[in-house]
Amino acid sequence: MSYALQTLWHERARYASGVLAVTFSAVLIALQCGLMLGLFKITSIPIDNTTADIWVGSTAVPSVDLGKPIPMSYLSRVQGTPGVTSVEPYIANFANFTRASGGTELCFLLAGQIDHGSAGAAVPLSREQLDALTLPNSIIVDESDLKRLGLDGGEGKAKINGKDVKLVGTVKGLKSLAAPWVFCSLHTARHLLGFLLPPDHVTYLLARCESPARAKEVVAELKERHAGDMGAYTAEEFSTGSRLYWLLRTKAGIAIGYAALLGLVVGSVITAQTLYSATAANAKEFAILLALGIPRWRISLMVLMQSFWVGIVGIVLSYPACLALKAAARQVGADVDLRWEVLAGTAVVTVGMALVSGLFALRSVRQIEPMTLLR
Amino acid sequence: MRWAGSSSTPSLKGVKLVRTFGDGTTRRAALQVVDIDLFPGQLALLMGPSGSGKSTLLAVLSGLLQPDSGQVLADDDGTLRDVWALTDKEREQYRRKHAGFIFQGYNLFPALTARQQLEIVLKWGEGAGPAAAKTRADEMLDKLGLAKNRHKKPAQLSGGEKQRVAIGRALVKNPSFMFADEPTSALDWENGQKVIELLRDAAHQRGASVLCVSHDHRLLPFVDVYYHLDDGRLERRALPSE
Numbered sequence: 001m002s003y004a005l006q007t008l009w010h011e012r013a014r015y016a017s018g019v020l021a022v023t024f025s026a027v028l029i030a031l032q033c034g035l036m037l038g039l040f041k042i043t044s045i046p047i048d049n050t051t052a053d054i055w056v057g058s059t060a061v062p063s064v065d066l067g068k069p070i071p072m073s074y075l076s077r078v079q080g081t082p083g084v085t086s087v088e089p090y091i092a093n094f095a096n097f098t099r100a101s102g103g104t105e106l107c108f109l110l111a112g113q114i115d116h117g118s119a120g121a122a123v124p125l126s127r128e129q130l131d132a133l134t135l136p137n138s139i140i141v142d143e144s145d146l147k148r149l150g151l152d153g154g155e156g157k158a159k160i161n162g163k164d165v166k167l168v169g170t171v172k173g174l175k176s177l178a179a180p181w182v183f184c185s186l187h188t189a190r191h192l193l194g195f196l197l198p199p200d201h202v203t204y205l206l207a208r209c210e211s212p213a214r215a216k217e218v219v220a221e222l223k224e225r226h227a228g229d230m231g232a233y234t235a236e237e238f239s240t241g242s243r244l245y246w247l248l249r250t251k252a253g254i255a256i257g258y259a260a261l262l263g264l265v266v267g268s269v270i271t272a273q274t275l276y277s278a279t280a281a282n283a284k285e286f287a288i289l290l291a292l293g294i295p296r297w298r299i300s301l302m303v304l305m306q307s308f309w310v311g312i313v314g315i316v317l318s319y320p321a322c323l324a325l326k327a328a329a330r331q332v333g334a335d336v337d338l339r340w341e342v343l344a345g346t347a348v349v350t351v352g353m354a355l356v357s358g359l360f361a362l363r364s365v366r367q368i369e370p371m372t373l374l375r
Numbered sequence: 376m377r378w379a380g381s382s383s384t385p386s387l388k389g390v391k392l393v394r395t396f397g398d399g400t401t402r403r404a405a406l407q408v409v410d411i412d413l414f415p416g417q418l419a420l421l422m423g424p425s426g427s428g429k430s431t432l433l434a435v436l437s438g439l440l441q442p443d444s445g446q447v448l449a450d451d452d453g454t455l456r457d458v459w460a461l462t463d464k465e466r467e468q469y470r471r472k473h474a475g476f477i478f479q480g481y482n483l484f485p486a487l488t489a490r491q492q493l494e495i496v497l498k499w500g501e502g503a504g505p506a507a508a509k510t511r512a513d514e515m516l517d518k519l520g521l522a523k524n525r526h527k528k529p530a531q532l533s534g535g536e537k538q539r540v541a542i543g544r545a546l547v548k549n550p551s552f553m554f555a556d557e558p559t560s561a562l563d564w565e566n567g568q569k570v571i572e573l574l575r576d577a578a579h580q581r582g583a584s585v586l587c588v589s590h591d592h593r594l595l596p597f598v599d600v601y602y603h604l605d606d607g608r609l610e611r612r613a614l615p616s617e
Contacts, residue, residue, distance in 0.1 A: 292545070371439055
C-alpha cells in the first residue's frame with residue numbers, strides 16, 4: 001500500500017470531510033446529469049417505443065416532433081434500397097385536444113400501422129389495444145395524462161381538432177413533457193388532421209433493415225442519393241438528436257451545468273481545506289525529510305497522491321448513494337438515467353477536482369521549513 | 376570497536392561564523408565570530424544556557440540556516456567545500472548525502488511503521504528499490520534493538536523506542552555528519568543514556584562526526600569533546616575526565 005493511501009486510512013477521521021465533499025460533488029453531478037437525461041428521454045419516446053431501424057422524414061429534422069410532411073411516393077425510394085426489408089408510413093403531428101368539460105390542450109398524434117409487430121406500433125400497446133384502435137376515431141393515451149386531457153370520467157365527448165374521439169385504452173410509462181402523446185391508427189390520424197396533412201403525405205417512413213449495421217449503410221446511401229428533399233436517420237441517432245435538440249433548445253443544460261459547477265466548487269473548497277490542514281498537521285514529519293535532503297517535490301507528490309485517493313474513495317462511496325437516490329426518484333416517478341457515460345464523466349470530473357484541490361493544498365508544503373524543528 | 380580513521384583532519388569546519396537576528400534595537404547576535412572543528416569518529420557536545428545560540432550554530436553547520444558571514448567547510452569525498460557557497464539544490468544534495476538529524480520531537484509519521492519510517496528516507500532520498508530499502512531498514516532496526524518493533528506504528532512505541540526509530544531514520548543512510556538537537560530532553564535517564572550511547576556508536580563505530588546540542592550535564596561522560604556557547608561566543612571546555 002502506498003504511503004499516501006496508508007496515511008489516508010490511518011487518519012481517516014481527518015480526511016473524512018474531504019472524502020465526503022468529493023462524494024457530495026459526485027452524487028450531485030451524476031444525479032443532475034442523470035435526471036436531465038431521464039427527463040429528456042421523454043422527447044424521443046416515439047422513436048424509443050417503436051421498432052424501426054430507420055426513420056425517413058423531411059430534410060434536417062432536429063427532433064421527432066418537428067418533422068414536416070413528405071410525399072408517400074418516397075416509400076418506393078426507400079423500399080428499393082438494398083438492405084431494407086420493410087417500409088411503412090407513420091404520422092406524427094401536433095393537434096388541438098378539446099376536453100369534454102371544455103378547455104383545450106395541445107396534444108401530439110402518433111399513428112403507425114396497427115398490425116401487431118409492425119414497425120410503427122408502439123411497443124407498450126397490447127394486441128387487444130391495437131385491435132381497438134381499428135375503430136374509427138379511437139385513441140389511447142398514457143394514464144398519467146388522463147386527468148390533464150379530462151378523460152378521467154365525466155360527461156361529454158373529447159374532441160381532437162373539433163372531431164369526436166373515443167378513448168379505448170391507456171398505457172403506462174409513455175409520459176409527456178409538453179403535449180400528451182395520443183396513439184391512434186393512420187386512418188384516424190388522417191381524419192383528425194384533415195387539411196393539416198396534405199393528401200398522400202405522411203410525416204415519416206419507418207424502415208426495417210437486415211441488421212442494425214446494415215441500417216447505417218442504408219441511411220448513408222439514402223442521404224447521398226436524396227439529400228435535397230429527404231432526410232434519413234438511424235433510430236439511434238434520431239433518438240439522441242431529439243433529446244439533444246430539446247436539451248439545448250430549453251437551455252436546461254445550462255441550469256444543470258450551474259448546479260453541477262456549484263457542487264464542484266463546494267467540493268473542491270472543502271477538499272482543498274482538508275488536504276491543507278492534513279498536510280499542515282504532518283508539517284514536522286515532512287520538515288525532517290526536507291532536512292535529510294529529500295526534495296520538496298517528493299512531498300508534493302505524496303500530497304497529490306493523497307488528493308487522488310481522496311477522489312477515488314469519494315467516487316466509490318458516491319456510487320451506492322447514486323443508486324439509492326435513483327431508486328428513491330423512481331418511487332416518485334422520476335427517471336434518473338445513470339448510463340456509463342454519466343458515471344465515467346462524473347468520476348473523471350470529481351477525481352480531477354480532487355487533484356486540483358491537492359494543487360491548492362501544496363501551498364502548505366511550500367511553507368514547511370526544517371528550521372522550525374530547532375528549538 | 377573504535378573507528379580507525381584519521382581524526383587529525385576536521386570533516387566539518389565552522390570558520391568565523393556570524394549570525395544575527397532582528398533589526399535595529401531588536402538586533403541580537405546569536406553567533407559572534409564562532410570557529411569550530413568537528414572530526415570524524417568524534418562525538419561533540421554543545422551546551423549553553425537557553426538562547427545562547429546553540430541551535431543556531433547547529434542549523435548553520437548543518438546547512439539549514441545561512442550565516443551572515445563566515446564559512447562552513449564540509450568534507451565531500453576528500454574535498455572541503457563551503458556549504459553556503461553551494462546552490463540551494465547542491466546544498467539539498469549535500470544534506471541528502473551527508474547529513475543526519477535528530478530532534479527533541481521524534482516527528483515520526485503516525486501512519487507508518489518503524490520500518491517504513493526508515494524506508495521512506497532510502498526510497499525518496501536515494502531512490503533505493505523496495506527490497507534494498509527493506510533490508511537496510513531492518514538491519515538498522517536490528518542494530519538499535521528494535522527488531523520486534525518493525526511493524527509497529529509510533530502510537531504503539533514508548534518514548535525511548537520512538538527516539539531510537541528517529542535515530543535509525545537519521546543513521547540508515549550512513550551519514551558523515553549527525554546533528555542532534557536536544558535528543559534526550561523528552562526522555563527519562565535510562566532511555567536518554569541509550570540514546571547518547573547510540574550517538575557515540577555512530578561516531579566511534581561508523582566514523583561519523585556527531586554534534587549533539589543539550590542542556591543535560593549527565594551526557595558529559597559519554598562525549599569526546601565539550602563546547603560551551605554563551606551569548607554567541609564558543610569556548611571549548613575540558614571534560615570531567617580530562
